[in-house]
Amino acid sequence: MQSIAAVLAEHPFMKGLTPRQLEVVAACGEKVHFKPGQFLCRDEEEVLRFYLVYQGRVAVEIFSHRRGAVTIRTLVEGEELGWLWFDKPYHWHLDARAVELTRTVALDVNCLRQACEADHDLGYEILKRYGHSLAVRFRILKLQLVDMYGG
Amino acid sequence: MVSEQPEVGSRAVVAAEDLQRLLDILKDRGYTVVGPAVRDGDLVLEELDGAGDLPRGLKDEAAPGAYRLTPGEEGRFFGIRVGQESWKKFFLPPTLDIMEARREAGGWRLVLPGQAPPRFACVGVRACDLAAIGVQDRTLRHGLHPDADYAARREGAFLVAVHCTDPGRTCFCASMGTGPQAVGGFDLALTELRQGGRQVFLVEVGSAAGAEVLAALPHQAADGSVVEEAAALIARAAADMGRTLETSGLKDFFYANYQNPHWEQVAGRCLSCGNCALVCPTCFCHSFEDVPDLSGDAVVRRRRQDVCFTLDHSYLHGGSIRVSPLSRYRQWLTHKLAAWQDQFGCSGCVGCGRCIAWCPVGIDLTREVAALRESDAETSPNP
Amino acid sequence: MTGQGHASAVVPVGEPMLPRIFRVVKRVRETADTFTFNLVPADGGQELAFQPGQFNMLTAFGAGEVPISISGDPARPETLVHTIRAVGSVTKVLCRAAKGDQIGVRGPYGTPWPVEQAKEQDVVIITGGLGLAPLRPAIYHVLGHRADYGNFELIYGARTPADIIFWRELERWRGRFDTRVHLTVDSAASDWRTNVGVVTHLIPRARFDPENTTALVCGPGVMMRFTVQELRNRGLPLERIFVSLERNMKCGLGLCGHCQLGPVFVCKDGPVFPYSRVRDWFEKREI
Secondary structure (H helix, E strand, C coil), X not given: CCCHHHHHHHCCCCCCCCHHHHHHHHCCEEXXXXXXXXXXXXXXXXXXXXXXXXXXXXXXXXXXXXXXXXXXXXXXXXXXXXXXXXXCCCECCCEEEECCCEEEEEEEHHHHHHHHHHCHHHHHHXXXXXXXXXXXXXXXXXXXXXXXXXX | CCCCCCCCCCEEEEEHHHHHHHHHHHHHCCCEEEEEEEECCEEEEEECCCHHHCCCCEEEEEECCEEEEEECCCCCCCCCCCCCCCCHHHHCCCEEEEEEEEEECCEEEEECCCCCCCCEEEEEEEHHHHHHHHHHHHHHCCCCCCCHHHHHXXXXXXXXXXXXXXXXXXXXXXXXXXXXXXXXXXXXEEEEEEECCEEEEEEEECCHHHHHHHHHCCCEECCHHHHHHHHHHHHHHHCCCCCCCCCCCHHHHHHHCCCCCHHHHHHCCCCCCCHHHHHCCCCCCEEEEEEECCCCCEEEEEEEECCCCCHHHHEECCEECCCCHHHHHXXXXXXXXXXXXXXXXXXXXXXXXXHHHHCCCXXXXXXXXXXXXXXXXXXXXXX | CCCCCCCCCCCCCCCCCCCEEEEEEEEEEEECCEEXXXXXXXXXXXXXXXXXXXXXXXXXXXXXXXXXXXXXXXXXXXXXXXXXXXXXXXXXXXXXXXXXXXXXXXXXXXXXXXXXXXXXXXXXXXXXXXXXXXXXXXXXXXXXXXXXXXXXXXXEEECCHHHXXXXXXXXXXXXXXXXXXXXXXXXXXXXXXXXXXXXXXXXXXXXXXXXXXXEEEECCHHHHHHHXXXXXXXXXXXXXXXXXXXXXXXXXXXXXXXXXXXXXXCCCCCEEEEHHHHHHHXXXXXX
């Protein structure tokens, strides 16, 4: 069975961290699995965990009374959920539901934040990846907003 | 009097009074003779009953946003330059029914127009307009798909060109290399001048058809002095243009200047009325409409003249691509002076100056090009 | 290289504006506003041979004429297939056509997808919405000559699951061992089990060698622009990214002047272009 650090080493978000840094991050985490239909997080809950998906599929949903639960994004292996944990107000603004059997490494966000404060080199590496993740999401969101198929 | 068949390229002198004979000969040969005439105080191109319909003794004055007929040299047939109409009126008529679809028991049946188009003899085609006909030929006659009706009209046409000896104030054919001398594509070309106190035409033969017509006209050999004088008049005209347009590097200039700040200046004045495109002798845009009768069982497909200044011109999926008037003026000018070269191997502008006179706000493209170049020079980063 | 294909004997040569009459033999509803029509000649003339990527001018008698890409199999020209979305006055009438109704057809016109040049290369097709229709003939061609090509990836995006066209064929293609199909929608209800996200996000997952790949792209303008950027990020040169463009067309012959984009006429210099050729004008606004 793979150690958490080994799983992290292969995940695109953590790839490139030194073995020592991986151990520090792994110490904040545990493997958590979700059955189809189970929620990884729910709207308005406090953000306690940052999920790195390494198998399966997660539907990120926003609920509106008119349309019901609308899936705005799906995440698969190699992607992450909860990029907002780095920034206040530390509350989820959406639901995330496993569509298939999903395996993740769940990292405790307080632990991770403290580790970043204690070691700025690690902090910088995490922030770089966080910035990249934001940029990718922004590009996707912009295209979704434009509704390019409309009309 | 010389009467055997003249050669192509040869010259002869014809008396002004014999212009009527020329029109008669052309009519006898089955041509519909068309040329400049005056209607309601304006210069038009229409069918000529005789030489008497020509605007003899008249001249015209053109300026930005203005055009009028004025008294000119007495007896002179072609003192006028160009009016709002151009020869595309006959070769690419503003409306044309190209087919009819009739619903019958078994389905739709297509009916072609029965008549062949007229054969036009165009009398008084200025050098710029002759060049414009050649420019339109590249688009409509020599492209991947020739326009059948245009090609038939051109095939059957006889062109009597006129070399310019007195250019107008909005003319710049010399800059565009299209005049004042008419070059190529004519059957006959005339230079109107006075020789020994009489009004004559120095006639140049441009084709076998032209040679045949000249052979039937009373004419005399052209001596050296009249040829020289004609050449001198044309050379003087070339140096006396009303305007100039600097054409070097124009294509690359326009391609690099879509964001030139000067476009805003023009856009502030342009009404998007499309007059410039309507009067331009090379503009060829047209559209098609299916026009059903009240029963819906007979539908005429009609071709009609169009201009790129309408919102409809670039309409696609519920919106237009060129929404702002700026983009539409820019499209017209960039196409005319730049893209045309890549498309057809020549400029789309022949320097006739019509767009300057018929723009209601007097936009002068020679000035706009100069302003664009200045603006570009000011804002270009240092190398 | 294009011209009118086989000139039908029943339309006089030299009358390129006259349509042939075809008859609807089948009508399939793809989505709420998109339909696929199977047509056969009703004038006793030949079948319409075409190359993938070409289009016809279709006449709805009484309403007018519009350019519509051919969406059928070029190896089976006995049936002419068109997929039409009812967005304007003419397409709305066309989409009401029933079995037995007659439609005017002029064509085929335009430049084709570079299926010959793409031989021995990986082929990546990226399309969105109705853009899958002009690409379907190219897909048929690649699958019909599968050994001529390397990896074959199809990336298709739509606004919502209800906007996906050719659903059954997409499933069939995805089932092949020699083809990878990536499907995504911009948003979906919670019963949707595949991807939600934009088409461009799937490009990093496609398997192709950028040194040896031809990409075929068709879809809304925004989608094509962002797609080209992602492909460039993967190292694909602009000469091997082909796009199919659209403009207002009245004649399809390069005569009416409406379809110009800078110096090119989309009807005869396109609609398929290597991106390098149109980039300077496509990326500017209101051109």
